[in-house]
Amino acid sequence: MTDINEQIRRPGADTAPVTGAMDIAARGGPEADPALLNLVELLFFAYRDFTREPDKILEEIGFGRAHHRVLHFVNRHSGLRVADLLDILKITKQSLGRVLKQLVDEGYIMQEAGKTDRRERRLHTTARGRELAGRLARPQLSRIAHALEASGAQSQIFIEKFLGEMISEADRAQVSRLLKTGAGPRGRNGDPA
Amino acid sequence: MTDINEQIRRPGADTAPVTGAMDIAARGGPEADPALLNLVELLFFAYRDFTREPDKILEEIGFGRAHHRVLHFVNRHSGLRVADLLDILKITKQSLGRVLKQLVDEGYIMQEAGKTDRRERRLHTTARGRELAGRLARPQLSRIAHALEASGAQSQIFIEKFLGEMISEADRAQVSRLLKTGAGPRGRNGDPA
């Protein structure tokens, strides 16, 4: 194990974990509100497990989480444009381009020229794409359904509100617009921001 | 734009987005409970934004989200072992080893040989590590505090319950044990699973 002894057995060295009174305020660590810190960790664990089952399915077919995200949003919001996806996912054109191309090439997503603006590619899932999207969504939906049930019927409204408020203010309106459009083709009308 | 015309303008082709009645049940897409689907998306957006500010800070100092996760858990649960971290993060030894080594080399984390079992490395943050952990935690804590406030005082208990139930059952007990230990050194006593 090479030379770990150089690293350990030095409690009290210059970098030792002495707790100066001074830095307590700056910590945000153990001294911060423990309930909030617990929520930080709960969010991490919840999200970690939320993506586990779909990740496993994706791995089998050679896709990654990025494919899932694209497929999900195109499936749910049929008619989405590439620019919309970029804005939703907050990734670059290249990153999106790579996975989108694969999804198109392998017949999960199809593109259609915009009716009024033919530069646009309106994205839609194919039957094959919907099938995969459903397969990936199912474990996530049942996980959520279970968690909602276990946390009580009244909880849903609080959770929706909480998660909505976790979104950066700059994007909140955009997201709530997106959620409202539900499955319908996202109109090019109304600002697409 | 090369040959996109081969791809588009073929609504009605074999992969066309026709909606067979047959596959509706299997979809999990637009036909699934829209409230649950909204939660899927809310979770995505919330987590996306939850990690944005720390990611920016990390980028400036040449670290990534992996460093944040390690630093956070070591800071909050001082005395954690490498094996515990592997179990919490569900990543491989190599992935962890790389970021942990950097954190140790750059003086954010120190190791201490286990008192009873000297093979163990009990991990602790240094003053420098605590400072960074606090800096990274602050935007996340204030985001959560804001969201809690906006969703009402009663909401907190529901949210904790919900997020807890989102965790895979196999890990739930482990996590709640971890959360309970709060900041204290995680005893090697009691199964470490």
Add this chain to the structure above:
DNA sequence: CATTTATGTCAGTCATGTTGACTTACTTTG
């Protein structure tokens, strides 16, 4: 002493993200 455990490490690979510059197709505007 042999085995198991905790940790670290090597070499190689892959997925997903990044930036910046450029092209093509099309729309809008002066």
Add this chain to the structure above:
DNA sequence: CAAAGTAAGTCAACATGACTGACATAAATG
């Protein structure tokens, strides 16, 4: 109509953080 702007796609080059599998070392345990 020509110029400017916009939507999308593409190239090259790169960084990070995951992965696998095999192996090394130190210490504990039977």
